[in-house]
Amino acid sequence: MTTTAITNIGSLVTNDPALGDESPLGLLRDAAIVIDGDRIAWVGPTANAPAADDTVDAGGRAGIPGFVDSHSHLVFAGDRTQEFNARMSGRAYSAGGIRTTVAATRAATEEALEANLTHYLREALRQGTTTFETKSGYGLTVEDEARALRIAAQHTDEVTYLGAHIVPPDYADDPAGYVALVTGEMLDACAPYARWVDVFCEKGAFDGDQARAILTAGKAKGLHPRVHANQLSYGPGVQLAVELDAASADHCTHLTQQDVDALASGATVATLLPGAEFSTRAEWPDARRLLDAGVTVALSTDCNPGSSFTSSVPFCIALAVRDMKMTPDEAIWSATAGGAAALRRTDIGRITPGARADLALLDAPSHVHLAYRPGVPLVSDVWRQGKRCR
Numbered sequence: 001m002t003t004t005a006i007t008n009i010g011s012l013v014t015n016d017p018a019l020g021d022e023s024p025l026g027l028l029r030d031a032a033i034v035i036d037g038d039r040i041a042w043v044g045p046t047a048n049a050p051a052a053d054d055t056v057d058a059g060g061r062a063g064i065p066g067f068v069d070s071h072s073h074l075v076f077a078g079d080r081t082q083e084f085n086a087r088m089s090g091r092a093y094s095a096g097g098i099r100t101t102v103a104a105t106r107a108a109t110e111e112a113l114e115a116n117l118t119h120y121l122r123e124a125l126r127q128g129t130t131t132f133e134t135k136s137g138y139g140l141t142v143e144d145e146a147r148a149l150r151i152a153a154q155h156t157d158e159v160t161y162l163g164a165h166i167v168p169p170d171y172a173d174d175p176a177g178y179v180a181l182v183t184g185e186m187l188d189a190c191a192p193y194a195r196w197v198d199v200f201c202e203k204g205a206f207d208g209d210q211a212r213a214i215l216t217a218g219k220a221k222g223l224h225p226r227v228h229a230n231q232l233s234y235g236p237g238v239q240l241a242v243e244l245d246a247a248s249a250d251h252c253t254h255l256t257q258q259d260v261d262a263l264a265s266g267a268t269v270a271t272l273l274p275g276a277e278f279s280t281r282a283e284w285p286d287a288r289r290l291l292d293a294g295v296t297v298a299l300s301t302d303c304n305p306g307s308s309f310t311s312s313v314p315f316c317i318a319l320a321v322r323d324m325k326m327t328p329d330e331a332i333w334s335a336t337a338g339g340a341a342a343l344r345r346t347d348i349g350r351i352t353p354g355a356r357a358d359l360a361l362l363d364a365p366s367h368v369h370l371a372y373r374p375g376v377p378l379v380s381d382v383w384r385q386g387k388r389c390r
């Protein structure tokens with residue numbers, strides 16, 4: 001196998017305190033990385049770097065682990081420009097706009113859905129995302145949900161069954177019948193393609209009892225839970241997520257003290273999605289409160305055509321720092337190691353020997369520039385599974 005050394009990395013985020021300066025980011029100055037195949041083989045000072053087949057001189061640029069975007073909705077068709085435009089002209093956001101995308105997705109061909117997915121994956125990769133999770137949830141029939149997951153599974157291992165996104169119009173008068181479908185025939189058809197089961201636990205979507213039934217049925221089929229929780233209002237989602245040992249409770253915008261205490265005492269990561277608050281002009285989640293309570297926080301895009309149509313993790317980092325009171329270091333950690341924790345992965349989100357060779361170089365001397373220079377395309381080089389893709 002070919003080895004590649006990347007030398008003269010001015011400042012490297014490893015997320016391994018022991019490798020670097022003992023901070024959570026494990027910062028290393030004048031660093032080098034050796035990649036062997038799809039793995040990191042060596043990390044240390046450039047002066048000590050072992051010989052490799054190829055060498056890339058980073059010229060003092062900063063290096064970071066590839067972003068782990070642990071929450072996206074990329075199997076969809078159609079466009080919701082008008083809805084966004086109307087919202088930015090004063091109309092409020094509700095969960096119902098999802099139905100527009102459901103109609104367009106059902107009408108699309110498999111080829112069109114896959115082309116759309118790969119378009120946004122390439123877009124995300126250019127911006128440094130080397131791992132992404134993505135969900136179904138715009139099909140909401142047995143065939144359309146299974147189709148979405150089958151397409152997603154060809155592009156990532158982190159596939160989430162979200163048949164319980166909303167109750168589709170065809171079941172408007174029979175929500176119990178829809179929950180029976182989601183926990184029965186639809187689950188049977190979808191489970192072979194998915195690792196995770198998710199539910200939008202929210203007023204206008206699914207209540208606590210329905211969410212419990214859906215997540216429990218998914219667990220019985222070998223899927224692991226994650227929950228859209230407490231986005232638009234207070235509710236049972238976060239505590240249900242902790243109780244069922246969900247890998248992540250996502251959004252966490254409206255939290256009681258009991259919710260924060262539950263997250264702090266359990267293994268469930270709080271995934272914050274500030275693109276959604278940005279795009280709906282909603283109240284920001286209180287990241288500071290969660291971090292100060294000792295909760296593990298991940299940062300992700302929620303990329304979807306309705307409420308957060310950004311694939312840019314750097315943009316979310318900038319929002320988290322300015323508007324959610326995270327420090328730049330915390331935001332970078334949450335978008336890399338935090339995302340990995342939200343997917344219960346230890347092989348990604350860090351630059352340590354044995355980890356997957358997923359990393360990015362920035363056209364900047366420090367990772368802090370991701371927040372300091374918002375909106376600037378700083379990601380200059382990307383390696384994914386050891387392959388240079390940018």
Ligand SMILES: [Zn+2]
Pocket residue numbers: 071072073228302
């Ligand atoms: Zn979402």
